[in-house]
Amino acid sequence: MSNNAEHSEHIVSPGLYIAIFAALMILTGTTVWAATVDLNEYFASLNVIVALVIATCKAILVILFFMHAYYSSKRTKLIIICGFFWLAIMLSLTLSDYSSRYLDVH
Amino acid sequence: MHRTGDLYGQFQTLEQQKESATLGMWTFLITEILFFGGLFLTYTINRHSYPDVFSLASRTIALKWGAINTVVLIGSSLTMAMSVWSAQVGKKKLVTFFLIATLVLGTVFLGIKALEYHDKYVEHHIPGASFDMYYCTNNPGACDLSPEDFAKEKAELKALEEKIGGPVAVNSHSQLFFSLYFGMTGLHALHMIIGAGLLIWLVVESMKGRFTPQWNTPVENVGLYWHFVDIVWIYLFPLLYLIDRH
Numbered sequence A: 001m002s003n004n005a006e007h008s009e010h011i012v013s014p015g016l017y018i019a020i021f022a023a024l025m026i027l028t029g030t031t032v033w034a035a036t037v038d039l040n041e042y043f044a045s046l047n048v049i050v051a052l053v054i055a056t057c058k059a060i061l062v063i064l065f066f067m068h069a070y071y072s073s074k075r076t077k078l079i080i081i082c083g084f085f086w087l088a089i090m091l092s093l094t095l096s097d098y099s100s101r102y103l104d105v106h
Numbered sequence B: 001m002h003r004t005g006d007l008y009g010q011f012q013t014l015e016q017q018k019e020s021a022t023l024g025m026w027t028f029l030i031t032e033i034l035f036f037g038g039l040f041l042t043y044t045i046n047r048h049s050y051p052d053v054f055s056l057a058s059r060t061i062a063l064k065w066g067a068i069n070t071v072v073l074i075g076s077s078l079t080m081a082m083s084v085w086s087a088q089v090g091k092k093k094l095v096t097f098f099l100i101a102t103l104v105l106g107t108v109f110l111g112i113k114a115l116e117y118h119d120k121y122v123e124h125h126i127p128g129a130s131f132d133m134y135y136c137t138n139n140p141g142a143c144d145l146s147p148e149d150f151a152k153e154k155a156e157l158k159a160l161e162e163k164i165g166g167p168v169a170v171n172s173h174s175q176l177f178f179s180l181y182f183g184m185t186g187l188h189a190l191h192m193i194i195g196a197g198l199l200i201w202l203v204v205e206s207m208k209g210r211f212t213p214q215w216n217t218p219v220e221n222v223g224l225y226w227h228f229v230d231i232v233w234i235y236l237f238p239l240l241y242l243i244d245r246h
Helices: A002-008 A016-035 A045-068 A076-101 B015-048 B051-059 B063-089 B093-120 B147-164 B167-207 B217-241
Strands: none
Touching: A002 B051, A002 B093, A016 A045, A016 B063, A016 B217, A045 B063, A045 B217, A076 B015, B015 B051, B015 B167, B051 B147, B051 B167, B063 B093, B063 B217, B093 B217, B147 B167, B167 B217
């Protein structure tokens, strides 16, 4: 029984958890700093794009290591990817609908 | 509910049993992702429609508390992950310690959130009959604003009024931002409260020494939930607190 249980899971070391935490802290600092710089003058909406890219990097780190997705089975990985794919469908189709109908709202 | 590491009849191996639990938890989390996704979609459409109002309204919420809460919540994710590790290597006392640490950090987060809500109440920024974006600038001393911030907010409100067509528009459009602010952070806080309840249950169980290297599925799955709530905040923080802080 214990052999089976050991085989079924990958144990992530505390050192890796602390490294991920440190990376998340650095990214949090970066996103706060980036918000205080006017990036929009270089490229429209660059500030929000940078903020979302940093947030997505943080989310990926949390999912892969804190939530062990990196070490999970292919089936679990597929389910996770499907979830985000469905989210992408919801966001992209709704936003493309709005952007082609209500262009004059503001 | 499985209370031991025994193999149940519908599974062939313990590995399969454990994978089913993880898969089931992720399936639930996907419904949560789509649920919060709808809110982020509403936010995106409203922010796109009223960018200047969202920018001004966002700057009235305290960046300091939002940033501190981000650190607190990511810290609680670290302690949650550490409690999973402790269970996996069989350190029963450490499991309890890290679960309590996670609970404490979660409570600190909710406490700071309550302080922020109270500030918004004082500033009349809660959508409804007494909502007034001009309350702070019309009543000097009523809000906790430095003289520079007071003058800046007054000038910004004036500029916004001219841009979008009067104080009525400023007040009605900024209520959209604050409705989303309270709706999204409120639902996030509700998830935290549920998570705290689950953590209390885990602390009680871990004190009985229930979680072992062979069986720690509840710690693992509550961990998945807790990290998911952390991810929601990772997106809420830049979208609500960090609009045009330059």
